[in-house]
Amino acid sequence: MNAAPAATRKAAATRLRADFPLLARNVHGKPLIYFDSANTAQKPAQVIEAVDRFYREFNANVARAVHQLGAEATSAYEGVRDKLARFVNAGSREEIVLTSGTTQAINLVAWSHALPNLKAGDSILVTTMEHHANIVPWQLACERSGAQLKVAPIDERGELIVERFIEALTPDVKLAAVTHVSNVLGTINPIAELARATRKRGIPLLVDGSQAAPHFKVDVRALGCDFYALTGHKLFGPTGTGALWARKELLRAMPPMFGGGEMIREVRFSGTTFADPPHRFEAGTPNIAGFVGLGAALDYLEVAGHESVTQHEQALLAHLQDSLRAVPGLRIFGQAAHKVPVVSFLIEGAHAHDLATLLDHEGIALRSGHHCAHPLMQFYGVPATLRASLAFYNTHEEIEHFVAALAKVRRLLA
């Protein structure tokens, strides 16, 4: 991949930023600096307008009506399945289950794939850097089945110790669940390498893609994993949208998790037969407007171009890390060789929440806390960190303002 010249990258990033109306607002009388995109991303006008157009022009329920509006709503909704299939390079649209987000996608795999096959003595393998959404569903499945959770460790730099992960793939392991990118450390895990190891042993691999897809191209077939979970609101789409990609043969073997309308073939009081995947897993009226918005977000990302987004973000990451490393008493958590622009840190003598509150008064939004990753906080021996998480719409000027504001609020706390 040839890197575009810095000036070209900057011009492209400025053009994209102009599509995000919220980024033009002030907070506490200061221009907003939004460094919390790993929590939820801002939305371009194209997404906001797509949702607005849906409610103004073709709001109807999907797959239930023969009238024109119903046909238009269904075609838009099902069209998003096609877009998602293209987005992750799925083998077919039937491999895409539309969910409310990653959390629902992982729970679906835990309940419909893992639990029916788990028994006492079996294990599920996760890593130290997982979000609670990729820990707790497995713990619940383990509690019900008598299986146990195993944990593959990371090193101090925040990188998964791949040899230890591979060693942990013993015959009792019935599924491995790994995040593609850590929401706290920004670490990009070597999923293709992990998938080669799990595949060799016949162990399905689930990948939590929440923090990966907003930053770089995801290709599930090239990765070689078995399940891939996405959440729409971090992908510049509406909240309450997401997807599970799974290999067709795995979905076919899974019983439904929720019962209700639209997931059946025939219902009799004597028993019900179910629709084929993916509809078998999509009971009830979905977030139709949200998915229409997600479709617009995927179109937006395609036009923006993943390569130029990634290049700009890597330049932002280098700038941010270099600036933070120069701050005395500042400790960065996560020094992996391959990262997205997510940086967690603490400053000696200053509480993370105090710093975040003071930075908010400077117009800077960033998250402080455990980031839904208690075990990772326990690994580093801290209760919380501050996290600056950037997206392609952020700028080098914002980083400079942020670092200057950090020095200012630190003096206030001294």
Ligand code: PMP
């Ligand atoms: N996994 C990771 C790595 C995340 O960062 C998040 C969101 N913070 C989730 C899972 C859960 O996503 P959602 O709440 O959108 O389902």
